[in-house]
Amino acid sequence: MTDAGENRRHVEEGVTRDLRGRRTYASYLDLERLLSAQHPLSDPEHHDELLFIIQHQTSELWMRLIIHELDEVLARLAADDLGPAQKGLSRVKQIQRQLFEQWAVLATLTPSEYVKFRDVLGPASGFQSLQYRIIEFQLGNKNREMLTVFRHDETAHARLREVLEAPSLYDEFLRHLARRDYAIPADCVERDFTEPHRRREDLLPVFKAIYDAPKRDWEAYEMCEELVDVEESFQLWRFRHMKTVERIIGHKRGTGGSSGVGFLRAALDLTFFPELLDVRTEIGR
Ligand code: HEM
Numbered sequence: 454m455t456d457a458g459e460n461r462r463h464v465e466e467g468v469t470r471d472l473r474g475r476r477t478y479a480s481y482l483d484l485e486r487l488l489s490a491q492h493p494l495s496d497p498e499h500h501d502e503l504l505f506i507i508q509h510q511t512s513e514l515w516m517r518l519i520i521h522e523l524d525e526v527l528a529r530l531a532a533d534d535l536g537p538a539q540k541g542l543s544r545v546k547q548i549q550r551q552l553f554e555q556w557a558v559l560a561t562l563t564p565s566e567y568v569k570f571r572d573v574l575g576p577a578s579g580f581q582s583l584q585y586r587i588i589e590f591q592l593g594n595k596n597r598e599m600l601t602v603f604r605h606d607e608t609a610h611a612r613l614r615e616v617l618e619a620p621s622l623y624d625e626f627l628r629h630l631a632r633r634d635y636a637i638p639a640d641c642v643e644r645d646f647t648e649p650h651r652r653r654e655d656l657l658p659v660f661k662a663i664y665d666a667p668k669r670d671w672e673a674y675e676m677c678e679e680l681v682d683v684e685e686s687f688q689l690w691r692f693r694h695m696k697t698v699e700r701i702i703g704h705k706r707g708t709g710g711s712s713g714v715g716f717l718r719a720a721l722d723l724t725f726f727p728e729l730l731d732v733r734t735e736i737g738r
């Protein structure tokens with residue numbers, strides 16, 4: 454209840470106040486560690502470096518959750534359990550939306566502010582994000598070359614190699630469809646999973662059949678659309694990263710050593726589920 458006119462809420466008798474030795478908000482969430490993990494390096498400290506750090510740390514936290522969810526989606530697909538797999542992808546999509554919207558916060562960092570602390574970053578770059586690379590691999594953008602960046606960190610290297618060697622989301626979906634007697638080419642079911650999926654004509658009839666008669670296999674149809682959503686959201690993130698980078702550093706080279714914006718733009722040509730987009734041209738024909 455609020456005290457009339459006082460604009461103050463009375464703290465109820467029942468509210469737990471003696472928390473000595475008990476599990477608390479801070480202890481459960483390990484906030485002491487979380488909130489002491491921001492270490493601006495500029496000296497004197499530049500006001501905006503904290504924004505830069507927190508933008509990245511929150512992105513990494515959401516990526517941690519995406520990986521966790523995609524691991525489950527991959528397992529559910531392998532078990533032909535499409536319902537839970539779809540539920541997982543719906544959550545992934547919402548996290549992707551969050552990551553996309555977050556760019557608006559960083560876009561308040563001006564080029565003049567960023568140059569004042571950019572040099573403290575040394576050769577550090579988002580290119581070295583292990584979790585980002587894991588997600589790309591889970592979604593199917595396999596590239597063995599990416600491992601080389603993690604040679605200095607044996608644990609990270611081993612973890613990324615494991616994901617490189619495992620079937621991707623698309624692989625698992627195609628394998629699932631094969632078990633449901635769709636005409637999936639044998640070399641899509643068993644293949645060298647360290648290679649990216651390459652666009653192939655012979656998958657088009659499979660998806661055309663699904664899209665031409667949605668009611669015949671609604672689950673498969675829904676899953677196709679979920680995958681297209683996830684790909685689109687991923688591309689939107691890439692695009693917004695590229696545009697944010699462009700407005701902050703223009704066409705300077707990246708701290709990671711790449712050409713910068715041009716290198717980021719090239720990633721927009723990568724595709725996870727090419728036939729799911731290609732099939733659209735065929736529908737109704
Ligand atoms: C001022 C802000 C930012 C700038 C200027 C910037 C710039 C760049 C550049 C130039 C690259 C290419 C690699 C290089 O040579 O360094 C890159 C890659 C990357 N950045 Fe950023 N970035 C910014 C913010 C972020 C944020 C907030 C994230 C979120 C985690 C992020 C994640 C990545 C990732 C994952 C890559 C690798 C992309 C790929 O391989 O296609 N960046 N960034």
Ligand SMILES: N[C@@H](CC(=O)c1ccccc1NC=O)C(=O)O
Pocket residue numbers: 509571574577578579580702706707708709
């Ligand atoms: N590559 C960026 C630096 C950068 O953005 C960055 C540096 C350290 C940790 C994360 C970063 N974010 C994304 O690339 C640049 O060239 O300015």
